[in-house]
Amino acid sequence: MSFIADKQTLDDLQLLGKFNSSSIFSLFNRVKTKGGEQVLDQMFLRPMTEVGAINARSEVFRYFRDHAAEFPFRNDAIAAMVAYLEENREQSAGLSFFRMARNKTMASITRDETYEREQQGLQACLVILRECGALLRRLEQDGLHTGTPWAAWAQQAGLVLRHPQAAAFLEMPANEELSLSQSAKLRHLVAGVWKEQLLALIMATYELDVYIAVGTVAREKNFSFAVARPRSANMLHAVDVKHPRLDKGVTNSFSFSKEGNVLFLTGANMAGKSTLMKSSGILLYLAHMGFPVAAGELEFSVMDGIYSSVNVPDDLNKGYSHFYAEVLRVKKVAEEVSEEKKLFVIFDELFKGTNVKDAYDATLSVTAAFAGFTDCFFIISTHIFEVGEALREEPSVRFVFLPTVMEGHVPRYTYKLQEGITTDRQGMIIIENEGILDML
Structure with a gap:
C-alpha cells in the first residue's frame, strides 16, 4: 500500500522540487551523481508504510550519520x-x-x-x-x-x-x-x-x-531518527520538534493517541501556528521515508498518509471561491477518513474564507465530527477561540496555544506551546504599529 500525500499537501509542506531552494528535497540533495538524485527523488515520492522497511532504512542513514564518508567515485x-x-x-x-x-x-x-x-x-x-x-x-x-x-x-x-x-x-x-x-x-x-x-x-x-x-x-543538522511502530499502536510521540529549515528554530513537543487524537491550536497572527503545523507534517512524512527528522526523538505508528489544508487556493477556471475550495478540501478528507484510513491531518485556520458566524459553526461541527475518528490524528488551528470553549467536553481533544507577550504596544512571540486556549488578538495593534492609520 502506498503512502498518501496529494499535490496540495506536497505543496503546503514544500516537500518536493529540486529547483526550489526552500524545499525539503533541496535540503537533502547533496548527492554527487544524476542517478543519485533520481534515487533521492523516488524516495521522496514513495514514503513507506511497512514498519520493517522504514526502520531498516533509518538504520542505514543512521550509520552514515555516525560514520562520516566521502563519495569515492568520479x-x-x-x-x-x-x-x-x-x-x-x-x-x-x-x-x-x-x-x-x-x-x-x-x-x-x-x-x-x-x-x-x-x-x-x-x-x-x-x-x-x-x-x-x-x-x-x-x-x-x-x-x-x-x-x-x-x-x-x-x-x-x-x-x-x-x-x-x-x-x-x-x-x-x-x-x-x-x-x-x-x-x-x-x-x-x-x-x-x-x-x-x-x-x-x-x-x-x-x-x-x-x-x-x-x-x-x-x-551537520543534528537530526535524529524516528522509530516506527505497527499501525495497531495508534500513537505518535514527538519531542523537541522544529522546522528542518530553521537551524535555530524553537522546538516543541506533542503527542497523539486514541484517547487524544485532536490537537486544537490557537494563537494570534505571527505566533507560529502555521510553522508548527508544517513542521509536524514534514516530520511525519520524512519519518515514513526512513529519513532523519528535525526532532530530539520521534516514535510513531505507521499511517496511511497525510492531508493538509494550509494554503488552499481558489480556482477561477472552475469558478470556486476560496471558501468553496476550503469546503471541498474538508470534504475530501472526510471521504478518506470515512473509509477507515489512518491519516495525519492538518487544518490551518478552517473556513477563513467565510464570515465569523459560519466559520464558528463549521469549525465546531467539523472538529467534533473528526474527533470521533480515533485512528486518525488532527491538528486544527483557528483564531476563533470560542470554538475551543465549546469543545471542552470532547474527551479526545487537547487544547494548546502559542502565546504572545506584550512589551508595551509591541507583541513578542515565544513560539513555545502551552496547554490551554488563548484569547490573544493583536491584529489591530500590528496595524497601528505599522502606522497605516496615520498614513490614511
Missing part, C-alpha cells in the same frame, strides 16, 4: 560508463573483436570517431572498476564489507571484480592505452558478460551516494 566517469552500457551490448567475443577492428579501420580511413568514443567509454569503465576495486579493498581491510550498510555494495562489486578476467585489466597502469585485442575483450566483458552486474553495481553506487549525502545532512 561523477563524470560514472556518467560515461552508464552511457556506454546503454549504447552497447555484445553476445560473443568474436563479434566484439570484429566490431572493434572495423571501427579502428574506419577511424584510420575516414576519420570516423566511433573508435575514439569506444576507447573513451572503455577507459571510463576502467576508471570506475579501479575505484571500485580500491574501495572494496579498503572495506575488506577495515572489516566493513560484511555486517554494515556497505555490505550490499561490496557484494555487488565482488561479483564483477572477482571475475577471473577482471584482474588483468585492474592491474594495468592507469594511463596505458588499450590494444585492439584488449579493447575487444573488455568490450565483450563490459557490454556482455558483466553488463547486468555492472548495472546493478551502478544502482548500488547511486544508493550509496544518497546514503552518504543524507547521513551528512543528518550529522
Whole structure:
C-alpha cells in the first residue's frame, strides 16, 4: 500500500522540487551523481508504510550519520560508463573483436570517431572498476564489507571484480592505452558478460551516494531518527520538534493517541501556528521515508498518509471561491477518513474564507465530527477561540496555544506551546504599529 500525500499537501509542506531552494528535497540533495538524485527523488515520492522497511532504512542513514564518508567515485566517469552500457551490448567475443577492428579501420580511413568514443567509454569503465576495486579493498581491510550498510555494495562489486578476467585489466597502469585485442575483450566483458552486474553495481553506487549525502545532512543538522511502530499502536510521540529549515528554530513537543487524537491550536497572527503545523507534517512524512527528522526523538505508528489544508487556493477556471475550495478540501478528507484510513491531518485556520458566524459553526461541527475518528490524528488551528470553549467536553481533544507577550504596544512571540486556549488578538495593534492609520 502506498503512502498518501496529494499535490496540495506536497505543496503546503514544500516537500518536493529540486529547483526550489526552500524545499525539503533541496535540503537533502547533496548527492554527487544524476542517478543519485533520481534515487533521492523516488524516495521522496514513495514514503513507506511497512514498519520493517522504514526502520531498516533509518538504520542505514543512521550509520552514515555516525560514520562520516566521502563519495569515492568520479561523477563524470560514472556518467560515461552508464552511457556506454546503454549504447552497447555484445553476445560473443568474436563479434566484439570484429566490431572493434572495423571501427579502428574506419577511424584510420575516414576519420570516423566511433573508435575514439569506444576507447573513451572503455577507459571510463576502467576508471570506475579501479575505484571500485580500491574501495572494496579498503572495506575488506577495515572489516566493513560484511555486517554494515556497505555490505550490499561490496557484494555487488565482488561479483564483477572477482571475475577471473577482471584482474588483468585492474592491474594495468592507469594511463596505458588499450590494444585492439584488449579493447575487444573488455568490450565483450563490459557490454556482455558483466553488463547486468555492472548495472546493478551502478544502482548500488547511486544508493550509496544518497546514503552518504543524507547521513551528512543528518550529522551537520543534528537530526535524529524516528522509530516506527505497527499501525495497531495508534500513537505518535514527538519531542523537541522544529522546522528542518530553521537551524535555530524553537522546538516543541506533542503527542497523539486514541484517547487524544485532536490537537486544537490557537494563537494570534505571527505566533507560529502555521510553522508548527508544517513542521509536524514534514516530520511525519520524512519519518515514513526512513529519513532523519528535525526532532530530539520521534516514535510513531505507521499511517496511511497525510492531508493538509494550509494554503488552499481558489480556482477561477472552475469558478470556486476560496471558501468553496476550503469546503471541498474538508470534504475530501472526510471521504478518506470515512473509509477507515489512518491519516495525519492538518487544518490551518478552517473556513477563513467565510464570515465569523459560519466559520464558528463549521469549525465546531467539523472538529467534533473528526474527533470521533480515533485512528486518525488532527491538528486544527483557528483564531476563533470560542470554538475551543465549546469543545471542552470532547474527551479526545487537547487544547494548546502559542502565546504572545506584550512589551508595551509591541507583541513578542515565544513560539513555545502551552496547554490551554488563548484569547490573544493583536491584529489591530500590528496595524497601528505599522502606522497605516496615520498614513490614511
